[in-house]
Amino acid sequence: xxxxxxxxxxxxxxxxxxxxxxxxxxxxxxxxxxxxxxxxxxxxxxxxxxxxxxxxxxxxxxxxxxxxxxxxxxxxxxxxxxxxxxxxxxxxxxxxxxxxxxxxxxxxxxxxxxxxxxxxxxxxxxxxxxxxxxxxxxxxxxxxxxxxxxxxxxxxxxxxxxxxxxxxxxxxxxxxxxxxxxxxxxxxxxxxxxxxxxxxxxxxxxxxxxxxxxxxxxxxxxxxxxxxxxxxxxxxxxxxxxxxxxxxxxxxxxxxxxxxxxxxxxxxxxxxxxxxxxxxxxxxx
Numbered sequence: 241x242x243x244x245x246x247x248x249x250x251x252x253x254x255x256x257x258x259x260x261x262x263x264x265x266x267x268x269x270x271x272x273x274x275x276x277x278x279x280x281x282x283x284x285x286x287x288x289x290x291x292x293x294x295x296x297x298x299x300x301x302x303x304x305x306x307x308x309x310x311x312x313x314x315x316x317x318x319x320x321x322x323x324x325x326x327x328x329x330x331x332x333x334x335x336x337x338x339x340x341x342x343x344x345x346x347x348x349x350x351x352x353x354x355x356x357x358x359x360x361x362x363x364x365x366x367x368x369x370x371x372x373x374x375x376x377x378x379x380x381x382x383x384x385x386x387x388x389x390x391x392x393x394x395x396x397x398x399x400x401x402x403x404x405x406x407x408x409x410x411x412x413x414x415x416x417x418x419x420x421x422x423x424x425x426x427x428x429x430x431x432x433x434x435x436x437x438x439x440x441x442x443x444x445x446x447x448x449x450x451x452x453x454x455x456x457x458x459x460x461x462x463x464x465x466x467x468x469x470x471x472x473x474x475x476x477x478x479x480x481x482x483x484x485x486x487x488x489x490x491x492x493x494x495x496x497x498x499x500x501x502x503x504x505x506x507x508x509x510x511x512x513x514x515x516x517x518x519x520x521x522x523x524x525x
């Protein structure tokens with residue numbers, strides 16, 4: 241009897257994780273089909289039962305760009321480093337929307353999926369990863385709008401010159417995803433005990449946007465606050481985006497390297513905290 245049990249082969253063995261650093265990376269690969277299903281679910285649910293469907297992906301950045309151009313560009317007269325105002329704001333809005341969506345939706349993973357987590361086993365990291373990947377589709381649609389804007393303003397003779405830093409675009413997308421994922425998982429872990437954070441998050445994200453170079457260039461920031469704004473990784477990401485695609489803005493390799501390093505640290509910290517809290521969160525949610 242014991243011999244038969246020892247020769248039995250199990251496809252999956254479910255056991256408690258004993259170490260903070262024991263991550264279910266192999267399980268993530270085994271559950272890759274579930275990850276793709278979750279991405280499809282998030283995308284379909286966004287425009288299900290709507291008249292215009294995915295067209296709404298264009299509406300938000302277009303109206304936000306128009307509002308920013310009128311309020312900050314025309315009324316407030318904030319500098320755009322000599323760039324066409326719609327292009328300047330659209331570059332910042334496209335990047336910021338992706339980061340903010342990843343952050344806000346990932347931050348409620350435990351609360352929104354408590355009923356599923358309490359009944360079915362699968363790697364919990366599937367949920368935040370699916371959010372980042374599904375938002376990537378929305379980001380891609382808005383990025384296409386940004387490219388069309390570049391083509392249009394080039395055709396009418398606007399003065400801006402893209403350069404080789406465009407090649408950093410995939411790295412910028414990865415950094416935005418990691419930053420939103422890492423911060424979102426940290427906040428999600430904290431909200432299992434401190435629900436107040438979920439109420440403060442939306443307000444905090446809006447305030448953080450004004451501490452990022454979405455509506456103004458880094459060169460226009462007051463000197464005494466410029467170093468603080470530059471500490472924000474999203475500032476460096478947006479400035480690099482503008483510098484590569486529009487040829488104007490602030491960029492240096494040291495700042496980019498520091499922003500990349502801090503983003504990676506936040507992402508790793510977020511994964512480990514998420515991994516620790518997922519073991520016991522069902523008792524507190």
